[in-house]
Amino acid sequence: MMNVTEQTKLPVSVFIVAQNEESNITRLMRSLTHFDEVVVVDSGSTDDTPAIARQHGAKVFHQTWLGFAAQKQWAMEQCKNDWVLNLDADEVVTAEMFKAIAEVIKDANVDAVRFNRNDLFLGKMPPKWMKKPNNVRLYRRAKAKFDTTQKVHESARVDGREIHVKASFDHYGYNDIATLVLKFNHYSSLKAKEKYQRGKRGSLIKLSLICAIEFWRKYLLQRHFTFGVRGFILSILNAHYAFLKEAKLLSESKNK
Structure with missing residues (x-):
């Protein structure tokens, strides 16, 4: 240091x-x-x-x-x-x-x-x-x-x-794909519950669009493409995380 x-x-x-x-x-x-x-x-x-x-x-x-x-x-x-x-x-x-x-x-x-x-x-x-x-x-x-x-x-x-x-x-907590997928699954459940408790409700339209929007936001706007294949994988994983949050929020809404 x-x-x-x-x-x-x-x-x-x-x-x-x-x-x-x-x-x-x-x-x-x-x-x-x-x-x-x-x-x-x-x-x-x-x-x-x-x-x-x-x-x-x-x-x-x-x-x-x-x-x-x-x-x-x-x-x-x-x-x-x-x-x-x-x-x-x-x-x-x-x-x-x-x-x-x-x-x-x-x-x-x-x-x-x-x-x-x-x-x-x-x-x-x-x-x-x-x-x-x-x-x-x-x-x-x-x-x-x-x-x-x-x-x-x-x-x-x-x-x-x-x-x-x-x-x-x-x-160092996102170093491998398995760890990141496990964290995203856990975090998306917590985030969906939090959003539901704050009055948010799931939307089929948003669910259908969120993957593509999040992927291109990461890959192009945040320049993940400069990270080679790692950036491509990260963009896909983040898109999946966004999808999970919306899917679980929609599930919370449907189950109440």
């Missing part, structure tokens, strides 16, 4: 919710050496996740699973610093992200920061020409709150000024 002494660690608390992440947690912890505090909230691991986190200096808490948003809200409340950084166990802070954080926290006019995300897929990071997903991950704790009605793709809502920096963090 960079040579930072104990006295100059960034005054930022990193918080992570985890369960059975021993295959990922070491890689993440090694990228967090120069942060003042690391908080890991474990929801009941049967592997060595808590022990590995403690070995790397993290404060480990146990909290029975509350749901994605509520669990992250609880984890954030255990942090001591004004600035907090939310990460998943299968992610890594890059040198450019660390440098951006060090600069941003000096700015009194910034309350939240959005970073780009590098999704490793089939053993390769995306090219610089491909449009990347982005997430708000760094914010002032006192101004942030998670919406606990969000069942998936949760993000803190921050009452203040947000900026989007070019720095990226690395994400």
Whole structure:
């Protein structure tokens, strides 16, 4: 990362919710050496996740699973610093992200920061020409709150000024097709229930169009074609994910 002494660690608390992440947690912890505090909230691991986190200096808490948003809200409340950084166990802070954080926290006019995300897929990071997903991950704790009605793709809502920096963090959770399909199946079920509870209803017209729309949005507009065959596969998988969300929403509507 960079040579930072104990006295100059960034005054930022990193918080992570985890369960059975021993295959990922070491890689993440090694990228967090120069942060003042690391908080890991474990929801009941049967592997060595808590022990590995403690070995790397993290404060480990146990909290029975509350749901994605509520669990992250609880984890954030255990942090001591004004600035907090939310990460998943299968992610890594890059040198450019660390440098951006060090600069941003000096700015009194910034309350939240959005970073780009590098999704490793089939053993390769995306090219610089491909449009990347982005997430708000760094914010002032006192101004942030998670919406606990969000069942998936949760993000803190921050009452203040947000900026989007070019720095990226690395994400290893989408590396293989089988894992991505399993996640998309699970997430689509949660998202459909969330949308139904918010009054949304399924549409046959949208269901019939969503695959093609999402595929071309990813492949052309977000430049997945620059990622070769990986980009083509990702575009198809994302189109299928969009279809699943709409199909399950329509199913929720029909079953009530």
